[in-house]
Amino acid sequence: MADKNKVTIFDTTLRDGEQSPGMSMNLKEKIEMAKQLERMGVDVIEAGFAISSPGDFQSVQTIADTVKDCTVCSLARASKEDIDTAWEAVRGAASPRLHIFLATSELHMKYKLLMTKKQVFDTAVAMTKYARKYCPDVQFSAEDATRSDMDFLEKVIRGVVKAGATTINLPDTVGYAVPEEHRAFFKEIRRRVPELTDVTLSCHCHNDLGLGVANSLEAVCGGARQIECTVNGIGERAGNAAMEEIIMALYVRGNIYDVTTNIKTTEITRSSSLLTNITGVKVQPNKAVVGENAFAHEAGIHQHGVLAKAETYEIMTPASVGLKVSNLVLGKHSGKHAFRDRLTALGYSLSEKELASAFTSFKELADRKKSVYDKDIEALIAKEAVQVPKTFTLDTFVINSGNTITATATISLNRDGKQIEKVARGSGPIDAAFKSIDKIVGRQLKLDDYQIDAVSEGEDALGDARVVLSNENGGKYSGRGLSTDVIEASIKAYVNAINKMYYEEKKEKEEREERVE
Numbered sequence: 292m293a294d295k296n297k298v299t300i301f302d303t304t305l306r307d308g309e310q311s312p313g314m315s316m317n318l319k320e321k322i323e324m325a326k327q328l329e330r331m332g333v334d335v336i337e338a339g340f341a342i343s344s345p346g347d348f349q350s351v352q353t354i355a356d357t358v359k360d361c362t363v364c365s366l367a368r369a370s371k372e373d374i375d376t377a378w379e380a381v382r383g384a385a386s387p388r389l390h391i392f393l394a395t396s397e398l399h400m401k402y403k404l405l406m407t408k409k410q411v412f413d414t415a416v417a418m419t420k421y422a423r424k425y426c427p428d429v430q431f432s433a434e435d436a437t438r439s440d441m442d443f444l445e446k447v448i449r450g451v452v453k454a455g456a457t458t459i460n461l462p463d464t465v466g467y468a469v470p471e472e473h474r475a476f477f478k479e480i481r482r483r484v485p486e487l488t489d490v491t492l493s494c495h496c497h498n499d500l501g502l503g504v505a506n507s508l509e510a511v512c513g514g515a516r517q518i519e520c521t522v523n524g525i526g527e528r529a530g531n532a533a534m535e536e537i538i539m540a541l542y543v544r545g546n547i548y549d550v551t552t553n554i555k556t557t558e559i560t561r562s563s564s565l566l567t568n569i570t571g572v573k574v575q576p577n578k579a580v581v582g583e584n585a586f587a588h589e590a591g592i593h594q595h596g597v598l599a600k601a602e603t604y605e606i607m608t609p610a611s612v613g614l615k616v617s618n619l620v621l622g623k624h625s626g627k628h629a630f631r632d633r634l635t636a637l638g639y640s641l642s643e644k645e646l647a648s649a650f651t652s653f654k655e656l657a658d659r660k661k662s663v664y665d666k667d668i669e670a671l672i673a674k675e676a677v678q679v680p681k682t683f684t685l686d687t688f689v690i691n692s693g694n695t696i697t698a699t700a701t702i703s704l705n706r707d708g709k710q711i712e713k714v715a716r717g718s719g720p721i722d723a724a725f726k727s728i729d730k731i732v733g734r735q736l737k738l739d740d741y742q743i744d745a746v747s748e749g750e751d752a753l754g755d756a757r758v759v760l761s762n763e764n765g766g767k768y769s770g771r772g773l774s775t776d777v778i779e780a781s782i783k784a785y786v787n788a789i790n791k792m793y794y795e796e797k798k799e800k801e802e803r804e805e806r807v808e
Contacts, residue, residue: 423455466499477513491516503532571769623657
């Protein structure tokens with residue numbers, strides 16, 4: 292019998308989260324994120340929507356073959372083709388799950404599905420039975436459940452439970468519910484369908500009204516024992532319920548919720564940072580739990596209180612979410628052994644090849660930077676973890692800029708052993724540099740976003756540049772560059788985004804050729 296006080300954490304960062312604009316990840320990045328989710332202790336990773344594209348199928352299949360300590364799941368529409376494809380993708384997992392969804396609200400049935408209630412009911416039951424032939428762990432989601440007719444929803448739930456569904460998910464697909472209503476909704480479902488005693492009841496809340504987390508917590512009070520959520524709350528439109536906020540609410544207010552999870556809270560900050568590094572999309576400074584101001588105190592009265600007793604203004608400690616204070620520990624004379632020891636202390640486990648690459652980057656940084664902080668090292672490791680094959684590498688750059696001249700950039704990149712140099716003018720040094728790179732690449736690229744931040748303190752702080760660019764077909768690619776020189780960091784970020792673009796385009800071409808064959 293399952294522990295009734297245990298809440299399953301179902302992470303959909305790699306599926307629902309990745310569907311949001313600007314959050315696209317390549318295979319290597321998805322695997323790295325999946326490993327971190329596994330390290331953090333999530334129970335279920337929804338790795339993707341296998342039938343949506345060959346790339347998504349490969350991602351789900353690779354994650355299923357890689358992750359061993361949690362369930363790996365693929366989304367599927369209520370159709371045999373979707374279910375066949377999803378099963379083929381997850382069948383190699385240590386613990387596979389098939390996740391079928393079908394809308395049950397009048398709006399969706401009438402205008403999207405063009406199906407009657409009877410057709411929806413019959414399809415839901417038949418496809419649940421079909422999925423059970425493959426897999427003993429089948430989740431059924433009644434899309435737009437919170438706007439569905441309660442009597443019809445009850446009938447569908449009874450039908451799919453009888454057909455073998457082991458988890459019933461009732462999504463607030465468009466973030467329409469409010470907390471008190473959502474708790475009552477789950478309580479009413481439990482009252483109406485006693486068969487749910489031996490089935491996990493799940494919630495999936497969107498954040499259109501900013502209530503995703505609150506509604507998820509109320510669902511728990513109403514009897515839900517699985518919460519679907521994403522790191523940093525990424526997702527369609529205004530996003531999904533944020534995992535880190537849900538977990539810390541359950542942790543800090545355990546006296547109210549009286550439930551447990553398997554999440555290692557000390558991995559929360561690293562998970563958030565890794566996702567930010569991969570996507571290039573930062574969380575706002577005042578974001579709960581993981582925002583850079585979450586544990587900052589500027590007001591004098593607050594500072595005095597925290598110094599006297601941290602609990603006066605901190606309901607959770609920075610350490611509880613894995614936030615570490617930067618300490619100077621290494622320098623240019625440090626060896627690989629000391630570097631490895633520091634990585635181990637920070638919680639990283641690298642292969643010899645990964646260690647060698649990271650150590651080279653560290654030594655290059657240490658030659659430029661007097662003080663190397665933990666944050667610098669973590670930024671280097673995060674960057675190394677999601678590298679793709681380098682079509683282009685930076686050779687040299689020369690920038691001429693001033694308030695009385697037009698900025699000019701001369702950039703030299705290496706491609707296949709050949710140096711290519713171009714000169715361009717721009718409205719500033721960064722604009723000139725990016726235009727010069729565009730000339731070298733010979734592509735019409737559009738810069739969608741550009742950010743530069745300091746990783747740590749001091750005049751020689753490591754600059755962390757992030758760019759998002761679009762190619763001619765509208766595909767978006769993020770890049771990241773690190774350097775004590777902000778212009779060099781920006782150039783590296785732009786080149787990194789271009790390398791990702793070439794990597795993804797090469798994969799897409801190979802997939803098209805395979806389909807033709």
